[in-house]
Amino acid sequence: MKKPLLATEFLDRARENFGEHEAVLTVEGDRLTYDELGDRVDRLSAALQDHGIEKGDRVAVLDPNTHYHLETAYAAIQIGAVHTPLNYRLKPGENEYIINDAGIDAIVCDYDFVDNVDPVREAVDVETYICTDPEQADTDEEWADYESVIDGYDTGEYERPEMAEDEIVTINYTSGTTGDPKGVMRTHRTETIHAYLTAQQNSIASDDVYYWTLPMFHVNGWGHIFAITGVGARHICARGFDPERTFEKITEEDVSYMCCAPTVMNMLIEHWEEHDPQTTGDNDLRIASGGAAPPEATMRTLEDKIGWYFKHMYGSTETGPLIVTSDYNRLFDQDDDSRFEIKNRQGFAMLGTEIDVVDEDGNSVPQDDETIGEIVVRGNQIMEGYWNKPEETEEAFSARREGWFHTGDLATLNEDGMLKIKDRKKDIIVSGGENISSLQLEDCLYNHPAVREVAIIPVPSEEWGETPKAYIIPKNGDPENPGVTAEEITAYTKEHLADYKAVRVVEFVDQLPKTSTGKIQKYELRQTEWDGHDQMVGEG
Structure with a gap:
């Protein structure tokens, strides 16, 4: 027997089995059951169809981690449209490129981000503009009010078309770190299996409480849109990330699971060190990261001091994202320090x-x-x-x-x-014919007591072709008086690594360029350093 794998199954299942149970705690503090969430989704689906949205049309959502994003994603999907989330940190010109490239037909936008769309309206071919609260929006353009739109319809009014598992259901744009963003197409089948893997590997169950720190527009974010919903767990929404509010929600709502980029983990650790907040509610908490592993010092603090269980995975927008993990408990003793050697790896392939x-x-x-x-x-x-x-x-x-x-x-x-990431192609430094991993250098410097954040890139060198440079945000936040010298940073890397790997150039800064998910955009740093020079030696 072959049953089509459709992304609609997740909300359908939650409504059938957990209809009277809480689905979402909204940013405003309202609590929606799965019945109530489903009703709102149905009415938005009907509204979109009435506005001319048909199967295959692209529906964009520009929204922080609110229930409106959850509703728009499912409303688009169950009428056969293509869910196309936009990064709310992009500028209007960047959104113009994506809107035109994807051929967006409708946009549902948070009131805080209308100014990311309004300036490009004449340059895009979008028919339907819906805002979550136009009265709060700083705009002179016409936006339909979300609540008024859905109030005009009843649940069950929309028509769900026939769907096939190989049809495109989502398009997620890459961060564009090496050029224009590319739209990653995902089918019902890939999204469903992605959600199955997310639920299985992260042990997501119906009694879980998931706190939204990872952007919903991110591919791993929307994996949790499906996985958390499908098992009947609870979504705790948040407008952006704030460490104090995060600790409050963890204890107030008994949060059991969240995903965080390494920079977010660092912010949580710093807040904990300064304010000593309560770190759990009634549930134990597990915290997951993806991509390159955070420094071992970060993992040790999270587990041994704060008391959370750390899980590491790896993937990319194109890969689902999850493809490997080191979270295999039978391979290590949770009470033995040697476990970090395994947790620091990306690990084995998933099912x-x-x-x-x-x-x-x-x-x-x-x-x-x-x-x-x-x-x-x-x-x-x-x-x-x-x-x-x-x-x-x-x-x-x-x-x-x-x-x-x-x-x-x-x-x-x-x-x-077991897999161990060494670098991106463009981040391997080839100095005097030797390959140097920027991640290894960064991991070393994260253990230095005066370093808060660091990015290592290759810079031009007449002697070696290129050599490692460290951009460092000092622990005290003051790049003018960082509490450590450049010479001491170089000496520290020589003490812990081979001499040829040592950092040769150091610059103290107050911030680093980052993507919306907290990844440092090294290409911006490289562009500055290599302007006017030939191609980098190690450029892939």
Whole structure:
């Protein structure tokens, strides 16, 4: 028997089995049951159809982590439209590119972010503009009021079309760290399997309480839109991240699970160190990160001092995102410090997923934990391709090994086959013919007591071609008087790593450029350093 895998199943299941139970705590403090959430979704679906939105049309949502985002995602999906979330930190010109590239037909926008859309209205072909609260919006443009829109319809008024599991259901745009953003197409099938993996690997259950620190527009964010809903757990919404409010919600709402970028974890740790808040409610709390692992010092503080359980995973927008994890409890003793050697790795492939690390010719590298290659992957959660970019899609699936997605991340495999990320292609520093991992240097410097945040990039060197430079936000927040000298930073790296890996240039700063999910945008730093120079030695 074959049953189509459809992303509509998650809210359908929650309404059927947990209808009278709380689904969402809104930012405003209202509590919606799954019956109430579903009713609002149905009425928005009817409104969108009445506004001319048909199967295959793209519906954008520009919203922080509120219930409006949850509702818009499901309302679009259950009428066969394509959920297309926008990054609320982008500027109008950046949104113009995405809106036109995706061919957006309707936009549902939070009142705080209408100024990210209004300036480009004449340059885009959007028919329907809906705002969550136009009275609070600073706008001279016409926006339909969200609540008034859905008040005009009854639940069950919309028509759900026939859907197939291989149809596109979401488009998520990459952060554009190496050029214009690319629209990652995901089908009902990939989204469903993605949510299954998220729920299974993160042990998500009906009694979980999930606090939204990760943006819903992020691919891992919307994975939780499906997974948390499908199991009947609770969503705790928040407008942006604030460490004090996060600790308050953890204790007030008995939060049991949240996802955080390393920079968010650092902010939580700093708040805990300064204010000593209560760290859990009635539930134990697990905290997850993705991509490159946070420094070991961060993991130790989270687990040994704050008392949360740390989980690490890895993936990208194109891969679902989750493809590997090191969270395999039988491989380590939770009371033994040696566990961080495993938790610091990206780990083994998840169920139904194959990974490999390959050389330039597409051959597997030795499992010696030293030979670096590119991570390639195949699995049912991998994207369908890039929207309107067939050449880029072909390259992504054929560059070194045909039929595998090429992540652009460089890694090693140990004798057990556990993955360890070393860098992005563009972040490997080739100095005097030696490969230097910027992540290894960053991990080293995060252990320095005077360092709050650090980014390592290659900079031009007449002697070595390129050499490592550290951009450092000092612990005291004062780049003019950081409490440590550049010479001491260099000496520290020499003390802990081979001399050829040492940081040669240091700059203290008060901030670093970041994506909406907290990842440091090294390409901005590289552009500044390499302006007027030839291509970087190690540029992939």
